[in-house]
Amino acid sequence: MAGHFKKKTKTKQEIPTASMPDIIFILLCFFMVTTVLRETTIQVRTTLPQAEALTKIDQKRLLSYLYIGPRKLEGNKIGDTAVQIDDALVGEVTNVRTIMYRKLVEQPKLIVSLRVDQISEMGIVLDVQQELREAGTLRINYSTKRLVVL
Amino acid sequence: MAAEFKKRKRTDPEIPTASMADIAFLLLIFFLVTTTIDVDTGIGMVLPPKLEEDVEPPPIKERNVLKILVNEQGFVLLEDLPSSVSLIREEVKKHVLNNGVDLMYSESPNRALISIKTARQTPYNAYIDVLDEVWMAYFEMWDLEARQLGYADYATYLTTLNDDEDAVNQIREKIKAQISIAEPDAQ
Numbered sequence: 001m002a003g004h005f006k007k008k009t010k011t012k013q014e015i016p017t018a019s020m021p022d023i024i025f026i027l028l029c030f031f032m033v034t035t036v037l038r039e040t041t042i043q044v045r046t047t048l049p050q051a052e053a054l055t056k057i058d059q060k061r062l063l064s065y066l067y068i069g070p071r072k073l074e075g076n077k078i079g080d081t082a083v084q085i086d087d088a089l090v091g092e093v094t095n096v097r098t099i100m101y102r103k104l105v106e107q108p109k110l111i112v113s114l115r116v117d118q119i120s121e122m123g124i125v126l127d128v129q130q131e132l133r134e135a136g137t138l139r140i141n142y143s144t145k146r147l148v149v150l
Numbered sequence: 151m152a153a154e155f156k157k158r159k160r161t162d163p164e165i166p167t168a169s170m171a172d173i174a175f176l177l178l179i180f181f182l183v184t185t186t187i188d189v190d191t192g193i194g195m196v197l198p199p200k201l202e203e204d205v206e207p208p209p210i211k212e213r214n215v216l217k218i219l220v221n222e223q224g225f226v227l228l229e230d231l232p233s234s235v236s237l238i239r240e241e242v243k244k245h246v247l248n249n250g251v252d253l254m255y256s257e258s259p260n261r262a263l264i265s266i267k268t269a270r271q272t273p274y275n276a277y278i279d280v281l282d283e284v285w286m287a288y289f290e291m292w293d294l295e296a297r298q299l300g301y302a303d304y305a306t307y308l309t310t311l312n313d314d315e316d317a318v319n320q321i322r323e324k325i326k327a328q329i330s331i332a333e334p335d336a337q
Binding site: 024141 | 167168170171173174175178189190191192193194195196197198199200268269270271272273274275277278279281282285286288289331333334
């Protein structure tokens with residue numbers, strides 16, 4: 001028996017670590033591929049306008065997005081203007097009130113970020129704002145891109 | 151010479167690869183920490199609270215209000231006179247910093263009010279352009295005020311306030327941005 005053990009100790013005991021970086025890289029790639037950055041599919045087109053007087057919103061957890069724009073249809077066509085909150089289209093503008101009120105109860109410091117397509121008309125934006133006032137979500141943000149001067 | 155070669159061969163030619171995994175991990179953590187995903191930028195506003203049924207809105211003197219109207223084509227009326235978007239910034243500054251000198255402009259910065267009114271068919275783009283100019287006017291006035299207090303600009307003044315929540319933003323107390331979004335006329 002003793003001789004048997006001695007034979008074993010003679011074999012190399014190191015675990016090969018040369019492939020470890022590859023394993024880590026594969027892990028990295030796996031996470032990169034599987035991470036979903038946006039959990040909502042936006043059903044309306046929102047080409048944001050550009051502006052100069054921008055403020056950054058650092059507290060992402062306070063934000064709730066509201067999309068207004070023409071609906072995306074099949075074959076790159078666009079339809080009528082619609083309002084979307086989270087994952088679903090809002091049928092009637094008056095529904096915005098109840099949805100936003102519920103969100104406000106959960107997060108009293110809620111900021112509603114309006115992502116409005118630049119060709120949308122003010123009428124619907126003002127209607128939505130009126131509903132937001134009724135709901136009590138008074139902090140809003142007109143989402144805009146930084147103005148690029150060519 | 152031959153003996154020298156033999157000696158060299160005996161040394162281990164392998165590069166230690168054990169730390170490679172740690173390096174890769176460090177890289178992974180570095181990128182995890184430094185990536186920010188899509189920070190939202192925009193123009194912040196606070197809507198007025200819902201009006202009570204039988205409470206009259208407070209009276210505002212005509213001279214304290216700078217009326218900006220944006221029509222369906224995106225054209226601008228400034229105090230009922232045709233104007234352009236590029237003129238708004240100077241006009242807002244003149245209005246707010248008037249301090250009662252000119253009878254047509256505001257009495258004091260805190261009483262000055264900018265009213266933006268649009269038609270229902272006004273493109274959102276035109277409205278944002280106008281709103282942007284009004285905000286830029288305020289930003290420039292705050293910059294000027296900050297420089298008088300001895301700061302490089304308004305942003306550096308803000309960073310001095312960041313330490314405690316209760317600090318009063320003196321510049322914004324002095325020049326309050328009062329922008330009202332008026333309802334379009336009934337058609």
